[in-house]
Amino acid sequence: MRNPTSGSGTTSKTPCCSKVGLKRGPWTPEEDELLANYIKKEGEGRWRTLPKRAGLLRCGKSCRLRWMNYLRPSVKRxxxxxxxxxxxxxxxxxxxxxxxxxxxxxxxxxxxxxxxxxxxxxxxxxxxxxxxxxxxxxxxxxTHSSSDQDQFKASSSKANNRLPISPNPNPTEMAGIVSKNTGYFEATNLEDQYEQTGSLPMRNANVQNSDNSSAMDDEIHYCTDDVFSSFLNSLINEEALTTSQHQVLPQLQPNGNFMAPAAVVSDTLMISSSAQTFGFGTSWEGAFHQNDPKGFTDEHVEKHF
DNA sequence: AAGTGCTCCAACCGCCATGTT
DNA sequence: AAACATGGCGGTTGGAGCACT
The missing domain is CATH 1.10.10.60 (Homeodomain-like)
Incomplete structure (x- = not known):
């Protein structure tokens, strides 16, 4: 637990909400009861003003966290x-x-x-x-040196939770587009992109290339949450990709990007999902390759786009 | 019994996306 | 378009409690 009297240390940034006079540290049963009773009556949301309305000397963030991680009835212990x-x-x-x-x-x-x-x-x-x-x-x-890993760790930290890739671009977690020029799926090397531009593709993949966004729109598939859910289920239910499947998955190119034959990625999807349906992050996006014939098909894609 | 080191996890942090004004 | 408010995320911290000496 944090020391309730300690501030944010050396940082000069102002906290999300004024901490003056607000309680910090472990929650007491009385506070829990106040919060739970209030949310039962009024519902979740408006966290910033909730503490005052509920009679709590906590910041909204703290209340939200306590509710989400501990008090919510659906939380399993x-x-x-x-x-x-x-x-x-x-x-x-x-x-x-x-x-x-x-x-x-x-x-x-x-x-x-x-x-x-x-x-x-x-x-x-x-x-x-x-x-x-x-x-x-x-x-x-x-195959990655410690320096590579350190570099990614730094990038990942800077980029917070916005990466649609694993630290090492894993063939099962590729994001990118099908190039009109090459006919190949070009998976963006996001680490490099971050190094070069200082930013990462957000919400929509076309952000990565604003001068050609309309063309890229044609190439990127988005799907809805329920489609994503069934798609992810199929991935969860399958074991790791077989060796043979890996052989046809995107390969690292000299320019740092990953490429794979378009045919291989015909069922590769750019996924965009909202937080509301499954508790996914608002920033969730990613592309998954899916070879399992039992899983996601082009029919699913067409149905939803 | 007392001291020390380690583990666990609740809580906090900064940052970012999105929505609203 | 800019500024602000809000909600949500992953990373990190540090106190409580346990194990060991």
Missing amino acids: GQIAPDEEDLILRLHRLLGNRWSLIAGRIPGRTDNEIKNYWNTHLSKKLISQGIDPRTHKPLSNS
Whole structure:
């Protein structure tokens, strides 16, 4: 727990809300009751003004966090079950550190809880098994130097949660477009892009190339949340891609981008999802390659676009 | 019993996207 | 278009409690 009297230290940034006179640190049962009772009556939302209305000396952010991670009736307590752990592992392999996205697939579990569980248990477990918890690949076979990893860590930190890729661009997690010139799927190397431009593609992939956005629009598929959900389910339910499948997936090009034959990525989708439906991040976007014939098909795509 | 080190996880942080004015 | 408000995210912190000496 944080020291209730300590400020944000050396930072000169002003906090999200005035902390003057506001309580910090662990919540008391009385505060919990006040918050829970208020939300039961008035509902969630308007967090900034909620504390005052509920009679709490907390900032809105703190109230929201307490409700989301602890007081919400749907929050499941207790040990993470083996099947939940397995699901977390699978989802992390697919999604990386997108905790809210992972939590959205595990009923009753919060992003904070999953993040903590990963950092305290699963990460160590994988390391003890000789697996890199970031890449899910054998530690000894990692092709990325520590400097690469450090660089990404820095970029990732700067970019916060906006990356639609894993630290090492994983073939199952590619974002990009089908080039009109080459007929190839060109997956953006977002690390490089960040280094070059200082920004990353947001919400819409065409942001990455504003002078050609209309042309790019034609090439990018978006899908709705329910489609994404079924799509992700199919990914969760399948085991890791087979070796043969990997062989036809995007390969690293000299320019730092990833390319794959367009035919291979005909069922590759640019996914855009909102936070409301599954608790996904508002910034969620990503592209997934999906080879499983039982899973996502072009028919699904056409149906929704 | 007392001291030390470690682990866990609730809570906080800064940052960013989106919506509103 | 700009400024502001709000909600939400992943990363990080540090106190409580446990294990060990």
